[in-house]
Amino acid sequence: VGLAGCSSSGGDSADRTEQENAAKDGASQESGEETEILVAAAASLEYAYEEELIPMFEEQNPGVAVKGTYDSSGKLQTQIEEGLEADVFMSAATQQMDALTEEGFIDGDSVKDLLENQIVLITSADNELGLAEFTDITKADTIAIGDPASVPAGQYAREVLTNLRIWDEVLAKSSLGTNVTEVLNWVAEGSAQAGIVYATDAATTDKVRVIAQAPVGSLAEPAIYPAGLVASSAHQEEARAFLDFLQSDEAMAVFAEYGFTSHADA
Amino acid sequence: MLRADISKKLKNFDLDLRFEAEGGCLGILGPSGCGKSMTLKAVAGLVRPDRGQIRRDDRVLFDSGRGIDLPPQKRKVGYLFQHYALFPNMTVAQNIEAGLLRSRQDRSARRERVEKLIRRFRLEGLENQYPTHISGGQQQRTALARIFASDAKCILLDEPFSAMGSYLREEMQMELARMIREFEGCMVLVSHDRDEIYRLCGRTMIMEKGRDVICDQTQVLFDQPRKLAAARLTGCKNISRVQKAGDFQVYADDWNVMLRTGTKVSDTVTHVGIRAHDILPAARGEDVPNRIRVLPAEKVSSPFEWTLIFQNRDHPGAGIWMKSDRSQHQIPDEVTVDPSKILLLEE
Amino acid sequence: MLRADISKKLKNFDLDLRFEAEGGCLGILGPSGCGKSMTLKAVAGLVRPDRGQIRRDDRVLFDSGRGIDLPPQKRKVGYLFQHYALFPNMTVAQNIEAGLLRSRQDRSARRERVEKLIRRFRLEGLENQYPTHISGGQQQRTALARIFASDAKCILLDEPFSAMGSYLREEMQMELARMIREFEGCMVLVSHDRDEIYRLCGRTMIMEKGRDVICDQTQVLFDQPRKLAAARLTGCKNISRVQKAGDFQVYADDWNVMLRTGTKVSDTVTHVGIRAHDILPAARGEDVPNRIRVLPAEKVSSPFEWTLIFQNRDHPGAGIWMKSDRSQHQIPDEVTVDPSKILLLEE
Amino acid sequence: MDLSPILISAKTAAVSIVFTFFLGTGAAFCVYRMRHERWKILWDGLLTLPLVLPPTVAGFFLLYIFGVRRPVGAFFLEYFGVKIAFSWGATVLAAVAISFPLMYRSARGAFEQVDRNLMDAGRTLGMSEWQIFHRVLMPGAVQGLLSGGILAFARGLGEFGATAMIAGNIEGRTRTLPLAVYSDVAAGNMESAGRYVLILVLISFIVVTGMGYATYVFQRFTRRESR
Amino acid sequence: MDLSPILISAKTAAVSIVFTFFLGTGAAFCVYRMRHERWKILWDGLLTLPLVLPPTVAGFFLLYIFGVRRPVGAFFLEYFGVKIAFSWGATVLAAVAISFPLMYRSARGAFEQVDRNLMDAGRTLGMSEWQIFHRVLMPGAVQGLLSGGILAFARGLGEFGATAMIAGNIEGRTRTLPLAVYSDVAAGNMESAGRYVLILVLISFIVVTGMGYATYVFQRFTRRESR
Numbered sequence A: 001v002g003l004a005g006c007s008s009s010g011g012d013s014a015d016r017t018e019q020e021n022a023a024k025d026g027a028s029q030e031s032g033e034e035t036e037i038l039v040a041a042a043a044s045l046e047y048a049y050e051e052e053l054i055p056m057f058e059e060q061n062p063g064v065a066v067k068g069t070y071d072s073s074g075k076l077q078t079q080i081e082e083g084l085e086a087d088v089f090m091s092a093a094t095q096q097m098d099a100l101t102e103e104g105f106i107d108g109d110s111v112k113d114l115l116e117n118q119i120v121l122i123t124s125a126d127n128e129l130g131l132a133e134f135t136d137i138t139k140a141d142t143i144a145i146g147d148p149a150s151v152p153a154g155q156y157a158r159e160v161l162t163n164l165r166i167w168d169e170v171l172a173k174s175s176l177g178t179n180v181t182e183v184l185n186w187v188a189e190g191s192a193q194a195g196i197v198y199a200t201d202a203a204t205t206d207k208v209r210v211i212a213q214a215p216v217g218s219l220a221e222p223a224i225y226p227a228g229l230v231a232s233s234a235h236q237e238e239a240r241a242f243l244d245f246l247q248s249d250e251a252m253a254v255f256a257e258y259g260f261t262s263h264a265d266a
Numbered sequence B, C: 001m002l003r004a005d006i007s008k009k010l011k012n013f014d015l016d017l018r019f020e021a022e023g024g025c026l027g028i029l030g031p032s033g034c035g036k037s038m039t040l041k042a043v044a045g046l047v048r049p050d051r052g053q054i055r056r057d058d059r060v061l062f063d064s065g066r067g068i069d070l071p072p073q074k075r076k077v078g079y080l081f082q083h084y085a086l087f088p089n090m091t092v093a094q095n096i097e098a099g100l101l102r103s104r105q106d107r108s109a110r111r112e113r114v115e116k117l118i119r120r121f122r123l124e125g126l127e128n129q130y131p132t133h134i135s136g137g138q139q140q141r142t143a144l145a146r147i148f149a150s151d152a153k154c155i156l157l158d159e160p161f162s163a164m165g166s167y168l169r170e171e172m173q174m175e176l177a178r179m180i181r182e183f184e185g186c187m188v189l190v191s192h193d194r195d196e197i198y199r200l201c202g203r204t205m206i207m208e209k210g211r212d213v214i215c216d217q218t219q220v221l222f223d224q225p226r227k228l229a230a231a232r233l234t235g236c237k238n239i240s241r242v243q244k245a246g247d248f249q250v251y252a253d254d255w256n257v258m259l260r261t262g263t264k265v266s267d268t269v270t271h272v273g274i275r276a277h278d279i280l281p282a283a284r285g286e287d288v289p290n291r292i293r294v295l296p297a298e299k300v301s302s303p304f305e306w307t308l309i310f311q312n313r314d315h316p317g318a319g320i321w322m323k324s325d326r327s328q329h330q331i332p333d334e335v336t337v338d339p340s341k342i343l344l345l346e347e
Numbered sequence D, E: 001m002d003l004s005p006i007l008i009s010a011k012t013a014a015v016s017i018v019f020t021f022f023l024g025t026g027a028a029f030c031v032y033r034m035r036h037e038r039w040k041i042l043w044d045g046l047l048t049l050p051l052v053l054p055p056t057v058a059g060f061f062l063l064y065i066f067g068v069r070r071p072v073g074a075f076f077l078e079y080f081g082v083k084i085a086f087s088w089g090a091t092v093l094a095a096v097a098i099s100f101p102l103m104y105r106s107a108r109g110a111f112e113q114v115d116r117n118l119m120d121a122g123r124t125l126g127m128s129e130w131q132i133f134h135r136v137l138m139p140g141a142v143q144g145l146l147s148g149g150i151l152a153f154a155r156g157l158g159e160f161g162a163t164a165m166i167a168g169n170i171e172g173r174t175r176t177l178p179l180a181v182y183s184d185v186a187a188g189n190m191e192s193a194g195r196y197v198l199i200l201v202l203i204s205f206i207v208v209t210g211m212g213y214a215t216y217v218f219q220r221f222t223r224r225e226s227r
């Protein structure tokens, strides 16, 4: 089964996988055993996955259990390199996915750029600095951004700010978070006056206010969430089914609910 | 003057005693674990009795009825601990100075006082030594100097010599005797060593399992212990349960002999005691009372003393100890005891 | 038979001595910290001498020259520690059994052996007690039983009585004396208590600062110490530096008196000693040698003994100790010493 | 509320304390037996070092040692067929690595204060070194060892950084309580996080005070009478 | 290589160990002085608890207490004009909070083994409780306190999770060595990370063995002669 074949509608593929499962793993299903696949996903995806997508998929595919492990994409990359037996990997940036593909850990043909996320400037809900647009970030005394060395949101923030020619100025008063949660909490608690995160992160709490999106053109490429199959996966069929499910309309609707936009739409 | 009447529940038994010490030194003699240290600690304010009263001169130190319980700092009661409890991180001089911290004197006055005490207790040259680097005797003197520095009105000594060999002990006792004579307040000395008590204390209290068995002038107590515990603790080696056999006669169960006594045997007498020094060899044929034929004995000698242990030849039973001067070298076949030397004891 | 010739560098001084023990019990008498415990530990294999040789019977336990150094487990040398070193987490029976673990006997054989030892050392009824809950004497018996269980061919006793009051000590010494008589191997007893050594040991070695000062039959040593250290340690209270004043005459610097001696004074004599018991009151006018007029004295009494300390009235100097029987009650004005009782000592 | 983190954490803490205890005690014993004070001090320094590494970084190092492609990891996989990284075993590995120094130092102190005369007594009685170890030294050090065990247990129970790195954060498999707490706190689910924290704290509190009480009872039983 | 993390870490470790030492010792003293064994065990349990919280989670709690919008943080800001979060002080705060239990437990043990007779002796000599504390108890416990101080120091030097949360990661201000190491390791700059780790380990090693040596010398000086 080629990758192209999988790009049909999610419902279809889900059905087909279900049938295949029933056929192949009949024996194990009777004895009550389930096939288990592991999805390694960027931390920002955890809630969409755990609360909606995984239960939805499991309901449609009896006999398949999905486990998730969530962390910063960079850490997950290292972990996959060191033998994490994930079946599906979904990164918050193309960089990690490209690296893994190059090293042969990811089946390059399976990689799909699924989602897009927006880079936004936030302040805490009650901040009175009067920021209005993205470049106003320089007005803040302390700024929170992800560490560009390991946090994808930080890499995008650096790109945006570099293009806006204020990177050095911002870096000088920045605290570099080791993950997005840290950045978000710093802003929410007022430790930092402003910060740069994904729109989806900003949506998880009402303690921060979104000031502006990254200006059009400040990013050479949008912030893309690619997903792909891990080459060494022992459950290729089920993993592929999950990957297909992620592309289905209902899955996309869920992602949208959590603030993501479909890459295809953008 | 010190007067105490206290009771306190302990793990194995209850402490429940009263005593009085007036000038001089009161000895408390008792076996290991009978509550001697506890008693002193109660007086010093380091443990709290459950009930009772403690007064020093005209100050009430503790009174459970009136809810008075002075902290140790205010009792002016010095306590010489069983192993001196010198502060190991302080030099001799600093240890002594610790006793002066209560009086808010300035440094130079304190230093002068310390120097005086160092001279008085003959610790010259050791001022800057740490306690672990001086001998047992020097440690004791340091501990005493520290107590004197603290201006105590009453001094409690808890087995002051238990940590030294006989080599040092005698010298130290002499020294303490001098100190006791010079000290105006009252002193209490606790020990399980009768010699110590005998040498140093005018009055003695015998303790057993938390209770005061008897209290009297030391001399009287050693001569006429009256109580079984007192006889044992004052070093009487030969003790036997007896049955009254007449007004001046008892049968000693442990040795299987009939003994004549010097004093009238009252009905409360349960034991007799005979000091090892009071057992004398009986010359053959001589007519003496309380003659006992004995079996060949174990023999041990110390530099100026001989100890023999024998059994009744006719009815072997418990051992009978005899001690005598080195000058005598014959092991006797028969021994005798003067009836007046037979101690009548109550349980 | 035990023969040792060892030397080892210590912190303050060097250990460097040789001795031999053959049957019976060898006493080692020395002041605190002179290296007594070190010596025993070297024999037991617990510390390693820098140089020397140690043999037990015909086995070489240690020989620095030949590179032999048996581990303590193989030496069959029992060691009674200063505070017994009973295992606090084991009962009396388990402690004794610990000495049997070497011999690969089965459980029931071991248990039988333990029971035998418990009876032999009169520990019946205490089998399941922990060491902290039994008396000092019982602890000692347990420690000894443990050593006997281990089938030691030679037993080293390190101040076996230092932890008990005089109340217990005498009984314990008697018991040990019996044990020594029954034991076939050789024994070494270390102490700083002369009475102990005197009572228990046939031969005695005097130690000072890591060296063997003198070694002889105990009786001889106590009668004629010959060395200053030996005199001091055997309990001679009166010691003075002297200057030779004639073949039978010395001048005692510390007391400022001229003394006649019983034996000829050799040139190596530096001190004299007089035992306190050898100082006798001199009747007025009586013609005795070595008469000293004395100043009013300090007086201390113990149950069967009197101690007086006085000074030379004519030329006050160091104190002179005199001990006498309780029967005598007069403080003398003059005292005398028989010339034969004057001990000539070398430094 | 998902109960699996509780089970996983309990299992991890229970198993890891066993390893930590024996490894820490063993290391402490080896150092204790060394002859020269200098070596002891040096090893003390070395074995305390893991404490100074941030757990996450320690986790990286562990991953570089036990990853399936790394020598040690590959060895285990090949000869024992066990994959260490990202399995439940890895949570144990992380907890052991991080809490080891605490156990080590406590055990060292505990051994140091056992009366050496007791051990010498054992030797003269012919007891083998092993008998001396488990019949004399261990019982004498038991209090200090327990106290160290408590410290190590608590630290292991709360271990997060290294665990996340080498074991991952896989629900039902390697997500321990601390990871669950972290996830919830990060998502702002303070209520659920609070519940997890409460359980974490409760387990630890029960174990710590329970051990404290046991030690107290034990002490009363064998303590030398106060003189 | 950027040297500022070294300086910051050194300063933080040096200052925080002072606070940890006094707070841990103080808390241990208070518990030590309690009359009832039950209370002691309870407090022991409570004060050991912070150890069981993953540092990052502890960091959250600190942030919720000392954040500028939270009561304590606001109080400090208003009355003292100090902003705690994101300041260098916060690195100290985090290190103190995380290493406190180690210091506390060591100090408790150290106090417990001081001969109570010495303190009673002080009392009968009329020394005030304060004099007894600093002239008798403290010197008697000094070895245990030093050993606890070493543990706490090492733990504080390596503290990462809570520090990042409350102090942030601002270069030249709050970026400590562990943060720098993490950043490099996460980015795969293993060489630079290695250098930082080396420095971290070196500082800790020098301090730990230095203290070990000092304790050894001290011991030789005051130890009771072996009998």
Ligand SMILES: Nc1ncnc2c1ncn2[C@@H]1O[C@H](COP(=O)(O)OP(=O)(O)OP(=O)(O)O)[C@@H](O)[C@H]1O
Residues within 6 Å of the ligand: B009, B010, B011, B012, B030, B031, B032, B033, B034, B035, B036, B037, B038, B039, B192, D225, D226, D227
């Ligand atoms: N804190 C305590 N609470 C309850 N009982 C105690 C306490 N401390 C000691 N005891 C018990 O009190 C009894 C008396 O102890 P104490 O120390 O007064 O004996 P002692 O006569 O001084 O003995 P020794 O001659 O051995 O010094 C002992 O049986 C002991 O077990």
Ligand SMILES: Nc1ncnc2c1ncn2[C@@H]1O[C@H](COP(=O)(O)OP(=O)(O)OP(=O)(O)O)[C@@H](O)[C@H]1O
Residues within 6 Å of the ligand: C009, C010, C011, C012, C030, C031, C032, C033, C034, C035, C036, C037, C038, C039, C192, E225, E226, E227
């Ligand atoms: N491990 C050691 N290394 C070097 N010197 C030591 C060592 N242990 C003890 N010493 C020193 O060796 C000397 C002799 O000690 P030892 O214990 O043998 O004395 P002792 O004669 O048994 O004294 P005591 O009568 O007090 O038991 C002491 O001065 C002591 O300071």
Ligand code: MOO
Residues within 6 Å of the ligand: D054, D055, D056, D057, D159, D160, D161, D162, E054, E055, E056, E057, E159, E160, E161, E162
């Ligand atoms: O210091 Mo950590 O990496 O949060 O356990």
Ligand SMILES: [Mg+2]
Residues within 6 Å of the ligand: B036, B037, B038, B082, B158, D227
């Ligand atoms: Mg006592």
Ligand SMILES: [Mg+2]
Residues within 6 Å of the ligand: C036, C037, C038, C082, C158, E227
């Ligand atoms: Mg010794």
